[in-house]
Amino acid sequence: MRAEPQATSYQPERAIEQLSAWLAAPVEPADFPKTQLRFRNDRWAAAVGLAELTDRQWEQHFGRFEPLPKTLLQPLALKYHGHQFRVYNPEIGDGRGFTFAQMRDGEGRLLDLGTKGSGTTPFSRSADGRLTLKGAMREILATEFLEALGANTSKTFSVIETGEELWRGDEPSPTRSAVMVRLSHSHVRIGTFQRLLVEDEPDHMAALVDYCLAQFPGPMPPADAPGREEPAVQLMHQVVERMADLAASYMVAGFVHGVLNTDNMNITGESFDYGPWRWLPAWDSGFTAAYFDQNGLYAFGRQPEAIHWNLGQFAVSLRALTEADPLIAALNRFGPLYAEATARRWCWRLGLKPLGMEQDTAMVAACEKELREGKWQPDAFFFRHRSGASAEGELASVFEPYERQENEHSYWSDGQPETMLVDEVETLWSAIAERDDWLPLQDKIAAIRRMGEAHGIAPQPQGNTPRED
Numbered sequence: 470m471r472a473e474p475q476a477t478s479y480q481p482e483r484a485i486e487q488l489s490a491w492l493a494a495p496v497e498p499a500d501f502p503k504t505q506l507r508f509r510n511d512r513w514a515a516a517v518g519l520a521e522l523t524d525r526q527w528e529q530h531f532g533r534f535e536p537l538p539k540t541l542l543q544p545l546a547l548k549y550h551g552h553q554f555r556v557y558n559p560e561i562g563d564g565r566g567f568t569f570a571q572m573r574d575g576e577g578r579l580l581d582l583g584t585k586g587s588g589t590t591p592f593s594r595s596a597d598g599r600l601t602l603k604g605a606m607r608e609i610l611a612t613e614f615l616e617a618l619g620a621n622t623s624k625t626f627s628v629i630e631t632g633e634e635l636w637r638g639d640e641p642s643p644t645r646s647a648v649m650v651r652l653s654h655s656h657v658r659i660g661t662f663q664r665l666l667v668e669d670e671p672d673h674m675a676a677l678v679d680y681c682l683a684q685f686p687g688p689m690p691p692a693d694a695p696g697r698e699e700p701a702v703q704l705m706h707q708v709v710e711r712m713a714d715l716a717a718s719y720m721v722a723g724f725v726h727g728v729l730n731t732d733n734m735n736i737t738g739e740s741f742d743y744g745p746w747r748w749l750p751a752w753d754s755g756f757t758a759a760y761f762d763q764n765g766l767y768a769f770g771r772q773p774e775a776i777h778w779n780l781g782q783f784a785v786s787l788r789a790l791t792e793a794d795p796l797i798a799a800l801n802r803f804g805p806l807y808a809e810a811t812a813r814r815w816c817w818r819l820g821l822k823p824l825g826m827e828q829d830t831a832m833v834a835a836c837e838k839e840l841r842e843g844k845w846q847p848d849a850f851f852f853r854h855r856s857g858a859s860a861e862g863e864l865a866s867v868f869e870p871y872e873r874q875e876n877e878h879s880y881w882s883d884g885q886p887e888t889m890l891v892d893e894v895e896t897l898w899s900a901i902a903e904r905d906d907w908l909p910l911q912d913k914i915a916a917i918r919r920m921g922e923a924h925g926i927a928p929q930p931q932g933n934t935p936r937e938d
């Protein structure tokens with residue numbers, strides 16, 4: 470388990486510039502009518518040496534995009550394609566965002582500050598390049614709640630209101646605008662590789678593989694893995710490992726991402742792009758988040774399969790560099806890795822020490838049965854059964870052999886767990902929309918962080934990074 474991100478000095482980087490001639494288009498930020506700071510993530514600002522900025526400086530950098538010292542010379546809109554709901558779309562790319570800066574954290578790991586809602590780019594098509602304030606608020610809530618539940622997620626770093634009126638089909642309009650900055654170990658997507666396949670740029674793809682292996686290091690493939698000396702095969706194994714863990718983290722969190730397209734799959738395994746997400750009100754594998762997902766492609770229980778399918782598209786892209794068999798061998802590790810990660814994460818959320826795959830898997834199955842039959846709201850289930858408590862009948866005997874963690878944090882004595890159900894999200898938004906009252910949101914963020922502390926998140930349980938501990 471990792472400690473609190475260490476306060477570190479600011480360490481600017483420009484690694485992406487090696488690739489930008491073919492990976493990105495230089496762009497200009499929008500000139501907004503106003504910049505009003507709404508959220509600054511000082512916890513993570515400290516991790517990259519930016520916590521000392523005054524609010525005024527913060528607005529200049531993350532609302533006006535005045536360059537941070539010694540990092541990228543110009544904002545870079547990244548080029549990518551992607552399968553959206555299984556249909557290939559070659560017309561995407563950063564249409565309302567760019568990589569603004571790169572830096573290293575206290576452990577030398579590369580981080581990007583990427584924007585959303587910062588203006589149009591060559592990839593905007595007919596859209597406005599903007600983000601709604603409500604969309605930005607939803608990004609804050611999703612990232613904070615996932616982080617507190619141990620998922621490997623991008624961090625919402627900054628939200629600044631920008632004073633424009635936006636028109637959206639899925640919000641009462643006009644609606645307020647914002648620009649968001651997120652912190653993430655990369656913005657290299659599966660769709661970034663798909664584009665290089667379609668554009669027939671194998672040399673660039675090889676350079677991108679090398680960049681990923683160097684900047685986001687991971688373990689070597691297993692000793693018996695075919696082709697394990699090849700960079701493309703190494704990257705495939707690492708990405709399969711990370712994505713299996715990502716899929717497990719969604720399931721154990723009871724989280725439905727909603728839009729698991731290949732352009733929303735970060736090579737580092739970090740979850741990102743929080744649009745129509747929902748948390749489960751009940752343990753229902755068919756529960757769907759996005760109103761436009763009529764066929765339930767990205768329903769709760771289909772998320773591991775969707776992520777596995779995306780990995781298949783990653784393998785197809787890497788065929789530009791290597792043979793099929795070693796890639797298929799890597800892909801075939803997904804199922805067992807997913808099962809292992811689910812058992813590990815499930816034990817973690819319940820505060821139980823793992824007893825081995827067979828027993829842990831049986832314990833998860835018994836919990837799922839109880840979740841369904843007892844019609845539990847999932848957060849309430851995990852809260853009540855923390856450290857094997859409050860179980861009756863079959864479940865009590867399943868928990869019995871487990872060594873339990875002491876629940877020392879006061880959170881576990883609360884009457885109710887923190888939840889992130891849609892009604893509360895709407896209530897938090899109403900306070901802002903109707904009264905410009907930001908206090909309920911601030912209180913909620915504080916409560917989520919307290920829940921994270923109770924889980925021992927301070928804040929990186931499995932590492933917010935692909936690097937092995």
Ligand SMILES: Nc1ncnc2c1ncn2[C@@H]1O[C@H](COP(=O)(O)OP(=O)(O)OP(=O)(O)O)[C@@H](O)[C@H]1O
Nearest residue numbers: 561562563564565566593596597598599741742743
């Ligand atoms: N308002 C908009 N203006 C311009 N482009 C947009 C807008 N909304 C979405 N897009 C573009 O449509 C594509 C798919 O959008 P999607 O919602 O998956 O990404 P996003 O939320 O904008 O960004 P990210 O994936 O970086 O979080 C992307 O190319 C995105 O940049």
